[in-house]
Amino acid sequence: MTSDPPPLAETAGDSSARCDTVRLDVQNLVVRLGDSGPDVVSEISFAVPAGEVLGLVGESGSGKTTVALALLGHARRGLSIAGGQVRLDGLDLLRLSPGDLREVRGARVAYVPQDPSAALNPTRRVGAQLTEALRVHPGTVDDIAGRVQEVLGEVSLDASPAMLRRYPHQLSGGQQQRVALAMAFCCRPSLIVLDEPTTGLDVSTQRHVLDTVRSLCSSYGVAAVYVSHDLAVVGGLVAQVAVMYAGRIAEIGATNKVFPYPLHPYTRGLLGAVPSVDRAEVLTGIEGQPPRPGRRGRGCSFAPRCGYVLEACRSQAPEPVLIDGRAVRCVRAADIQAAATARREAVVTSPAAGTPAAGLSLRDLAAGYGGPSVLSGIQFDVPAESCVAVVGESGSGKTTLARCIVGLHASWTGDMTFQGVSLPGGVPRRSREQLKGIQYVFQNPYTSLNPRKTVGQIVAQPLERFTGLAFRERVERAARVLQDVSLGPDFLSRYPDQLSGGERQRVAIARALVVEPELLVCDEVTSALDVSVQAVIVELLRRLQREHHLGMIFITHNLALVRSIAQSVIVLRDGTMVESGPVGQILESPKDPYTIQLLQDVPRLATDGDRGGDEPCR
Amino acid sequence: MTAAAHVPPAARPAPAPVRRHQWLATLRTVVRTPRGAIGLGLALSVTLLAAIGPAIAPRSPTALLTVPFAKPSSQFPLGSDFLGRDVLSRVLAGGWVLLVMAVAATALGIIVGAAAGISAAYLRGWTDSFIMRTVDVILAFPQLVFALLLVSVIGPKLWLIVLAVGLSHAPQVARVLRSATLEISERDYVKAVELQGMRPPKVMRQEILPNLISPLMVETGLRLTYSIVIMAGLAFLGFGQQPPAANWGSMINENRIGLTLNPWAVIAPALLIALLTIGTNTFTDAVARVTIGVDRRPEEAALVDDLGLQEVK
Secondary structure (H helix, E strand, O other): OOOOOOOHHHHOOOHHHHHOOEEEEEEEEEEEEOOOOOEEEEEEEEEEEOOOEEEEEOOOOOOHHHHHHHOOOOOOOOEEEEEEEEEEOOEEHHHOOHHHHHHHEOOOEEEEOOOHHHHOOOOOOHHHHHHHHHHHOOOOOOOHHHHHHHHHHHOOOOOOHHHHOOOHHHOOHHHHHHHHHHHHHOOOOOEEEEEOOOOOOOHHHHHHHHHHHHHHHHHHOOEEEEEEOOHHHHHHHOOEEEEEEOOEEEEEEEHHHHOOOOOOHHHHHHHHHOOOOOOOEOOOOOOOOOOOOOOOOOOOOOHHHOOOOOHHHHHOOOOOEEEOOEEEOOOOHHHHHHOOOOOOOEOOOOOOOOOHHHOEEEEEEEEEOOOOEEEEEEEEEEOOOOEEEEEOOOOOOHHHHHHHHHOOOOOEEEEEEEOOEEOOOOHHHOOHHHHHHEEEEOOOOOOOOOOOOOHHHHHHHHHHHHOOOOHHHHHHHHHHHHHHOOOOHHHHHOOHHHOOHHHHHHHHHHHHHOOOOOEEEEEOOOOOOOHHHHHHHHHHHHHHHHHOOOEEEEEEOOHHHHHHHOOEEEEEEOOEEEEEEEHHHHHHOOOOHHHHHHHHHOOOOOOOOOOOOOOOOO | OHHHHHOOOOOOOOOOOOOOOHHHHHHHHHHHOHHHHHHHHHHHHHHHHHHHHHHHOOOOOOOOOOOOOOOOOOOOOOOEOOOOOEHHHHHHHOOHHHHHHHHHHHHHHHHHHHHHHHHHHHHOHHHHHHHHHHHHHHHOOOHHHHHHHHHHHHOOOHHHHHHHHHHHHHHHHHHHHHHHHHHHOOOHHHHHHHHOOOOHHHHHHHHHHHHHHHHHHHHHHHHHHHHHHHHHHHHHOOOOOOOOOOOHHHHHHHHHHHOOOOOHHHHHHHHHHHHHHHHHHHHHHHHHHHHHHHOOOHHHHHHHHHHOHHHHO
């Protein structure tokens, strides 16, 4: 990395001048299923001035990616753009012929996809891919090679010939995403649409990419739409935020107003669900799930999950009301504004109750997959009835650690004892008691449940081998455990594909709990879930740990989650422990530089109005 | 937990949309597609004809009734064959054995092939190498040649033909199911039951097999088509039911010398074989198309859930 990024902030024009020009103006955008099916998204209207970033946030299924693609005049297969306008500097992109649209895409409207490793062509060199966009749109730039050099500098990448000759797989994830950003910016577009561009990146890389996006947009007067499910990321980046729910914008306004004082009940719920790295708080999720297109009914889509619901909400969809400088699609926005902002309840973390001897203890554990070792020198205790969080970025070896503990990965060295008895490696060599005592909850609830079995069969299955219960008793026990994870007995006969992600993960937790284990290993159990569901699951685990006197290993990449659930933390980096200790100590006064960096880079929610990016332009 | 007392006994589960037999639902969807309806219609009508044929044949299929290769007449609607037998009666009588043998050979091939393929993929290691190398050896022979080899060594017994054709299907079925199983055995739900210490045979039977229904259905249809063709081909070559029994395959061979005199003696059996195989093949194709949609990978299912596409369709 030789070239420093150019001083972007200085090149930016006078901010009041650029605020006058609305670059992107979206009016009443509607996208339907098929040609005449139900609306997937509707009544989408917003405007983005030059140099500003609009955050489009929402949970999976809210329609945010559909809107993002519609800004490029594109609809996914099975969908069609049925109405509305997308005006870019006055030109309506939805009225263009396919040929004209092709001219505009890439040159004036650019797109940065979610997964750069899938977006870059693996068989072509980076340099060739970068020049491609410039060649496709002749006339945008005279000096192609010079522009490539320049744009690589802008995204803080080394512009040496060696770099240009590399293939995408020779770059790190962060570098790949920078190349994708460079490709998007190279034709100097007026609008750039970023679809969760930092989702796959670890926090430090994510922060750098976000800084790059922000400075590029403001210095070149580019309007940007940033799609994300991560409220904390958006909070630190954008001036204006639009919260989407069930295909509509629930609340839109300046970030430094919306985030500290949300007025739509959904926004409130969403913000209440975001864990904080600075405070240990009880997370409040949103129960239920958003209605699907075609099932949204006449009333407010959020009414079934809303704590502020009135009778009127169920019969008539609310129109957006302007209040406190923002548009809120809720009839009770004024009531909510009048009510005091509720602070979240603080969590009282009790010290570990059990003795180390009764729990799991690892000494000098090392593991690998035949080649170089993935884990080495791992050494910690999980006392009975206490929760230890293992935190690390992708590739730190945290999943391998989990698999060693539960017995899925057998080639490790060192000592592992559970309740004072040595644990052998691999499932076949462990006793039935040991297998029963340590239960594992998988990361992805979409792959951990057999789609051909009912929930009842899945949850009762472990009892067959671990207990001598008769069929009827097994099913009754399964029903009881399902109730423990807040699922009714009618779930017994459902199939996994009839459940939402959160419900699936509850079933997976029930399957682990049904044999009454002593230790629960939770491997990134919330990473595949939405933030509102994540909060519900984390709270559920916290309650279950207390009620069932469980020991727990909570593996996560999200430092903020650790705060409210664990008593102690282990920070993993490249397969070794860099720091460990009680949760408060590690998060408040970390010693290791890596932990300090990690904590600094965690995106924080701008609830105090001080980190809301630039003042919005109106 | 006082709430536990209110849990109704699970022997009476709440009425939820239960789909005990998903393959039935799949079949229903398949039949609703034009491709599936046409395929099933063709295959079923030929099967029906072959099944009731022996009973409704107007004359004895083996009696010599008129001059060889007589043109169609009111007495013999499809004319006569090379020995002067009634072609219509022989066509009606000559399909049933062929069909039963084809179905039996298909069933044998699917069972043996699936067992081999699933075990190879799930057990890995030595078992995998042994099974797959055996498969490679058998695959080195063309299917028809393999069947001919067995039949010409041991003799044209009907059970042997079924065995030979069935076994010649097994390697290809094993290949397909091995690759399908490789993917499924890496899924977390399989790992979850392994963590319970479930034994491999049970894992394969309970966790893996039910998730292979769509490749199995497609494979069955495809193999049935091939069985019919190979059976007919063997009969054409003289291995099969021995004269004077009527058989569609041998009829084509017997009567081809008189093609110019009475073409119907060749066209009628050939047409029925063609309609039957086109029918089974089209139907299989429809099944494959539907199951690709129905049997999505979990990630895709998540995506579809997101958009709610499933519901609206």
